[in-house]
Amino acid sequence: MLFFIAVILAVCITIFLKTPLKKCPIAFYLMAVIISAAMSIFDFRGAPDFVNNYIIALFSRGVLATGLWAVVMWTGALPNGSKPIKALMPIRGELSIFAALLTLGHNIGFGKTYFVRMFTAPGSMSSQQLAAGIISIIMLVIMIPLTVMSFPKIRKKFKPKTWKNIQRSAYAFYALIYTHVMILNVPFAIAGRSGYLLNVAVYSVVFIGYAACRIRKQIVLKKKPEKKAVLNFCSAAASMVLCAVIVTVAVPKTNAAKPNNISTSTENSSAETPHSPANGSTTQTSNENSVNPITSSVESSLQSAGSESVPESSSTVEFTQSEPQIESSSISSQISSSKQPEPIPEPEYVYNNGVYTASAYGYDGDIIVSVTIENDKIIRIEADSEESDLWYFDSAVDTVISRIISAQNTEVDAVSGATFSSKGIMSAVADALASAKRQ
Numbered sequence: 546m547l548f549f550i551a552v553i554l555a556v557c558i559t560i561f562l563k564t565p566l567k568k569c570p571i572a573f574y575l576m577a578v579i580i581s582a583a584m585s586i587f588d589f590r591g592a593p594d595f596v597n598n599y600i601i602a603l604f605s606r607g608v609l610a611t612g613l614w615a616v617v618m619w620t621g622a623l624p625n626g627s628k629p630i631k632a633l634m635p636i637r638g639e640l641s642i643f644a645a646l647l648t649l650g651h652n653i654g655f656g657k658t659y660f661v662r663m664f665t666a667p668g669s670m671s672s673q674q675l676a677a678g679i680i681s682i683i684m685l686v687i688m689i690p691l692t693v694m695s696f697p698k699i700r701k702k703f704k705p706k707t708w709k710n711i712q713r714s715a716y717a718f719y720a721l722i723y724t725h726v727m728i729l730n731v732p733f734a735i736a737g738r739s740g741y742l743l744n745v746a747v748y749s750v751v752f753i754g755y756a757a758c759r760i761r762k763q764i765v766l767k768k769k770p771e772k773k774a775v776l777n778f779c780s781a782a783a784s785m786v787l788c789a790v791i792v793t794v795a796v797p798k799t800n801a802a803k804p805n806n807i808s809t810s811t812e813n814s815s816a817e818t819p820h821s822p823a824n825g826s827t828t829q830t831s832n833e834n835s836v837n838p839i840t841s842s843v844e845s846s847l848q849s850a851g852s853e854s855v856p857e858s859s860s861t862v863e864f865t866q867s868e869p870q871i872e873s874s875s876i877s878s879q880i881s882s883s884k885q886p887e888p889i890p891e892p893e894y895v896y897n898n899g900v901y902t903a904s905a906y907g908y909d910g911d912i913i914v915s916v917t918i919e920n921d922k923i924i925r926i927e928a929d930s931e932e933s934d935l936w937y938f939d940s941a942v943d944t945v946i947s948r949i950i951s952a953q954n955t956e957v958d959a960v961s962g963a964t965f966s967s968k969g970i971m972s973a974v975a976d977a978l979a980s981a982k983r984q
Contacts, residue, residue: 547599547606547608547744548611548612548751549743550608551611552747555609555612556616559632559633559636563632563636566639566640567635570642570643573639581604581653582650584601584604584654590908598910604651606651607648607651609647610645610647610648613641614641614648614719615752617641618719619755621759622755638697645689645691655681659674659934660678663675663679673728673729673732674936677725677729687715687717687718687721694708720756722752723748729933730745731745731794731795734797739931742796742797749787749791749792753784754788756784758780761777764776892920894920895982895983896981896982898918898920899917901916902915902977903916905973906972908934908937908938908965908966910932911931911932911969912928912932912938912969912970912973913928914929914977915977916978923950926946928942928946930966941959941963942966945971955978957971
């Protein structure tokens with residue numbers, strides 16, 4: 546969904562801002578540098594979830610930059626002489642520099658974690674993360690020289706043919722973008738993570754569709770066929786089949802266990818009642834743990850009297866033994882006039898029983914939890930993460946959930962080294978408790 550939004554924004558930028566981009570490209574470059582610096586320096590996790598998920602993520606995850614790259618590459622695949630290529634080709638160089646600067650911001654922001662771990666502790670990374678990191682470095686090696694050569698003053702120093710031949714390495718760059726995205730998205734799509742199958746489909750249509758159109762254009766320029774219907778059909782069919790194959794591979798498997806879905810439960814009936822940091826409320830214990838002194842007194846009287854039908858107090862038994870001449874009717878009258886035990890009041894619970902779901906922002910994405918409550922006790926927590934890097938979530942989830950259930954409180958210690966994911970889990974559980982609270 547986010548990439549779909551990014552493509553729409555990229556198209557809007559090229560349509561509505563093409564004139565200022567051509568006349569004042571430096572302003573756009575400075576804007577990209579400022580955005581990239583902000584993504585690398587500042588921490589936006591305290592912002593509202595919508596802002597983090599749909600605005601900050603466009604830049605921090607490099608999604609808008611990828612959308613701009615999609616416009617740049619599709620410009621080269623359009624038929625020569627067409628209206629779109631006439632409108633886009635004059636700003637293609639400026640657009641690629643703008644996209645490259647935004648891409649650098651994404652790589653610096655994520656590189657502070659991933660590139661450092663690649664060279665200092667590669668064993669702490671999954672094979673998926675390691676492959677994506679290596680591809681990122683190769684992409685930077687290709688992108689940076691091409692970006693520098695796209696500035697007009699640098700470009701003029703090369704012969705047109707030489708410059709064009711060097712720029713053809715951009716094809717490898719585009720292919721690596723798609724490979725990088727698939728490495729990160731396909732495993733999550735197979736595991737059933739929300740939104741990832743759609744990501745795979747949209748990226749595949751954009752990149753595979755571009756490849757088919759670019760190959761078709763190259764054949765047309767070289768072969769110059771009189772009839773293009775067969776070529777058009779073959780290129781369209783090939784791209785659709787390949788997209789269908791990739792999407793089919795990424796379809797969630799019914800028996801695939803989600804590696805990031807953690808559930809923890811407890812059957813400890815003596816656990817304390819849950820607390821939410823939002824309200825700090827304390828609840829009563831369940832029936833099983835309540836002791837009513839009235840009920841206890843009646844039960845002891847029944848046992849001492851040996852009666853199955855009429856509950857007699859100890860004072861009544863003593864009176865009967867000391868005055869044997871009193872008639873049974875007097876005894877019955879005495880029993881009936883004795884005070885009967887009051888009914889046991891039902892406990893007043895603070896939370897409704899059931900399963901309640903909530904989410905909160907973690908390291909760089911939402912953490913979703915499902916909390917099961919029975920008689921004001923948290924007995925089960927299931928957690929899932931939409932963060933791009935599950936290393937932090939996986940480091941925190943088991944420990945934090947265990948601490949919450951053990952303490953019956955969301956205010957527990959965070960896991961060192963995974964503070965943001967830990968706080969995201971706590972906050973999500975607190976929100977779930979708030980939604981379960983009785984009015």
